Amino acid sequence: MKNVPDKEFLMGLKDGALRVQGASKIGDDIIMAEFALRDDLVYPSELIEDNPNEYSNLPETFYTALSYTAFACDDESAVSSRIVIKDGYAYSKGRLAACKFYLGDEAVSMIPEPMFVSPSAIGFVNRDASKKYFIKNGWLHLMNEAGTVLSMRTRIDPNFPFKAIDEMLVKGSAEEFRLPANIRDILLRCVPFSGHSAKIRKVDVRMDKGIMSVTAKRSDGSRFLEKTKCGDTASPIVFSINVKTFSDVIELADKYQTDGYRLLGFGTNFVTMISIEASNDWS
Known part of the structure; x- marks a missing residue:
């Protein structure tokens, strides 16, 4: 249409x-x-819960929490395909990344039990401004002020790795740094040279002496390199990272830290971790 x-x-x-x-x-x-x-x-009409008196209010930060954590979910019907809200935090974890977002103190009482949300709900919540929720029989129902309801399976997992995610996101002692403002444009130019699918596309990043170099290579030998000015770092910062996940994170975080096996990103009420690989090829 x-x-x-x-x-x-x-x-x-x-x-x-x-x-x-x-x-x-x-x-x-x-x-x-x-x-x-x-x-x-x-679906049978009885699955749809449309009595507003049975619904509870959502915290005002509900949409923001979904928009900050959806990128880490995997596209599959598993625990890694859900955002989970618990104790005021929204958690997500996939194959390449994990993150959490703090919704605020009010969310602790407004969502007292873990809520499993599909990232596909983002479009509805953004467009129709969901204000209330109701969970029953393995279904999550979201309602806006006009009474429009979105219903989705919860896929509850009692073994969701909250503790493991918290441990992944512990801030280290490594130097914090910022990325240059034009990093998103550089990554767009890297995509054709970085691999055949979003799951395997990666770039090599090096920051040293005020210069950031970003390199992408294809299996056929094609190569892309771009250099740009960046902030000085006490020592060289070098890593290899998935292009799509990196592109998602730079829209959400403003400070970073790496210890050689993960890239941590920090934003307002937000922290994320992306798995990275060592990279030493700068010929």
């Missing part, structure tokens, strides 16, 4: 399908699509 020029659409059921048609297009100039309706994808 985003690619159709019409601002208004006609929609209705016809011959067991959902028909959507641009309102201004008729006859030989028609734009129309029909979507098959599948009974196996229709």
